[in-house]
Amino acid sequence: MPVLLASDQAPTLPELLRVANTVGLDCKIVGATEPMPCIQGVGSLLSAGPVEISFLSNPKLHAQLALSKAAAVILTESVAATLPANGPPCLRVICSQPYLMYALLAQWFDRHRIDQLACGVHPTAVIADTALIAEHVSIGAHCVIEAGVRIGCGSRLGPACVVGTGSVIGRDCLLHARVTLYHDVTVGDRAILHTGVVLGADGFGFAPDPYKEPGAWAKIAQLGGVRLGDDVEVGANTTIDRGALEDTVIGNGVKLDNQIMIAHNVHIGDHTAMAACVGVAGSTQIGRRCTIGGAAMFAGHLVLVDDVQVSGGTAITSNINEAGQYTGVYPFADHRQWQRNAAVVSQLAQLRRRIQTLEKAD
């Protein structure tokens, strides 16, 4: 579960490993007997059935191996060595990186589904004469492609996407339904943009305008753009604002989950990954290969070095100059216990003074 391919379309196990293994992982079938099983899908150890392949990458799930009904299981050599000779009936696929091999298999099965989607430009799409649409591009129903847009070969837009004047989408991108690019936004190759993504809305910039009324604001028009590198994925309803004067920049291989907010002029380094609901305020620079937990917040105008891990919910309010993990959410508690402790939080400075007094008296 889920079984994805009809039995007459399913490859044999060796065929599957060959076609899916696009990065050349080491991969060896053990305990194999002819005829090889056909594999219709991929599942977890407990859910996979006799026409599916599974994998063990989390050591905590080792005990599930004996219970698995999968046709074959991907595991490391060292895990395989722990199995009794008369062990689980499933075939074993020995691989140094079972989790990566599973990723490749899941991609292969999903590509089958994608290849069956409708192709070509839907007649209800509204496309400006000056837009340059490369070959093998699909444009879904009710899309709007404005003047001067360029879309690279093999890219695929779901229904109701809007691509603003002068924006550029690279090759082999996948825009799901209802993605919006404002004008002058650039997206690299192989991007995956999910429904509700908004690239290039105005950054939040205002100057006080006392000439109008005390407290009134004058809008600072946002003249910069947004640039996404290659291999970027952006989750549903995430927004990335355009820069004030220069661009907001997202590096290669960056992965952003849903409902993230990236403000104007932020820079995010290559391969950084952010879980959902993160907010990054204006002009902050985040390094490469950082991992950011869900609902973390970043103040504006900060600089974070490469290889920083930020725990979920943490508010980052100053620069981080050293790689490492940073945390800031204090533990929750039963409400009554919390009430007792919360009252003390607002007295901490006073408490410290009382300790100092005691120390002097001592």
Add this chain to the structure above:
Amino acid sequence: MPVLLASDQAPTLPELLRVANTVGLDCKIVGATEPMPCIQGVGSLLSAGPVEISFLSNPKLHAQLALSKAAAVILTESVAATLPANGPPCLRVICSQPYLMYALLAQWFDRHRIDQLACGVHPTAVIADTALIAEHVSIGAHCVIEAGVRIGCGSRLGPACVVGTGSVIGRDCLLHARVTLYHDVTVGDRAILHTGVVLGADGFGFAPDPYKEPGAWAKIAQLGGVRLGDDVEVGANTTIDRGALEDTVIGNGVKLDNQIMIAHNVHIGDHTAMAACVGVAGSTQIGRRCTIGGAAMFAGHLVLVDDVQVSGGTAITSNINEAGQYTGVYPFADHRQWQRNAAVVSQLAQLRRRIQTLEKAD
């Protein structure tokens, strides 16, 4: 205010109570004189005028009773007993549950508005030949219904909804404008889905791919789906991701407010209600009848039992095995006072040691 019905369409008070009271609540008009007033709408105690009905459910508002200009007020017997004999001129509707009665009345007036909306399939909607659309279904302008979709009797889709391949929508659902279902998403009966809702975007899953580049990520295609039970409501711009291998599951009667993020493989038990801006990380299981305050966050792979209340803004970072209320947000303060206390928070461990030293010396 708001007056909802024209006077010639307004029912008399007894008629209204009869048609709106679909659950058979006890309900008795006191102080009634013929002819009965016609009721054109429902309002709060202070805003309702002489053609509207109001209610008292919050004891704090008791003093407003004497000031109300409403034609009739719903209240409990015990509240009615407190009123002077020559008390407020409005009629009294005695009911054991005034708040529920108000809910039923508001539903009845709103249904009038909904019944006047356009029906049928709009000619600009793009509907695949293999989609199965039941009778009495409305599909708004610019909707896109893909192959193999099934939509149950009496359901109503606002403009610009997208329903992906193979997804299923039950009976009597209400999808407001611009709701998006990816492929293989299942929605039960009587769902209400608000604008910007995205069901079935990819969960956030990646495996390290050192074969490509240090720090690079390989996408884990998300092969599971999303399943919503019956009577679920989902607020504007809320996103519920599809599962990695199995489904993300939302129980019957679950109510989700706006801008909530439910990650892949989360399970939410029946009748649990979440206020806005909550984030739930992957594979976490939340029990039945829980109430979750706004902007609460849940780490991944947790298990929470039934009947848990989480206060707004609280970060839940470990399992909860016992019903009850849990809280974790420490109190805000005037900025200077906060500065003094915040400095101490980072010295708490050291402070405890100083107390220990003093205790030993004592």
Add this chain to the structure above:
Amino acid sequence: MPVLLASDQAPTLPELLRVANTVGLDCKIVGATEPMPCIQGVGSLLSAGPVEISFLSNPKLHAQLALSKAAAVILTESVAATLPANGPPCLRVICSQPYLMYALLAQWFDRHRIDQLACGVHPTAVIADTALIAEHVSIGAHCVIEAGVRIGCGSRLGPACVVGTGSVIGRDCLLHARVTLYHDVTVGDRAILHTGVVLGADGFGFAPDPYKEPGAWAKIAQLGGVRLGDDVEVGANTTIDRGALEDTVIGNGVKLDNQIMIAHNVHIGDHTAMAACVGVAGSTQIGRRCTIGGAAMFAGHLVLVDDVQVSGGTAITSNINEAGQYTGVYPFADHRQWQRNAAVVSQLAQLRRRIQTLEKAD
């Protein structure tokens, strides 16, 4: 960078200052020589080239003045006095408010771009017969305008906007692509609404319905509307819910960033500005001229006076009766240091008792 106008469209510096300075700021060119340069765009001190104008408003950037290649720089008289006589080659524009002058210039250049957008009603828009569309209104492709809608002179709707029954949009508004108004929403003049904005979705209101099942909820239909004043800007994917019985009200000149959630019956006073990801729970009233940092949260039914500043990430859980700055996020730390301190947070009440014991013994 970005150069915005072709050289044959660029005004001379004095012309530009005259046409852009719509509020009558004091503004004087110093060190001017004929012929005056033509200005094609605006840039930061370091990025602006010899056909662009720049500005200095942040004293920290003073050192960049000497390095700027801009044609002209806007600065205050006192900053200009610090420059050596043979100082930077760029022309100096003396102005008491360089940041506001920059805002006006950026607006002027952006208006050029907007004036080139397509005008008129796109043939794919679906517009009800009873809608009243004023003169000089643009309606983008695939918009849906329902019955009884009114749109004021000079307003411009991007592609795929949906305006529900009876809603009203004022004059000179700019709705970017894919903005949704439910029924009976009112928007004042000169509003700017970004992609994904949802005005008027149902507030989150339910009454316990034990008649159905223990824990079940009955929906409270939301009969109020949403009212936005004049000069309001709302960022991408922000949601403002309709009121339960009365309206949710946003004052004149209010500026809301992206992904903000305003719940039912909230009132926000004139000129208040909120950074991204803020959540305001139901019926809370926020005063005029407040500034709210990103990801701040507000509990429901609170009252905040005018001129309150709330720091980013702060949870406001009680009324604020005095103007001033309020903060509540405790500082993050290196993960190990955090672990040591976090353990003490749950013992604070106990710690205080131990100090009391020591004090008595002393």
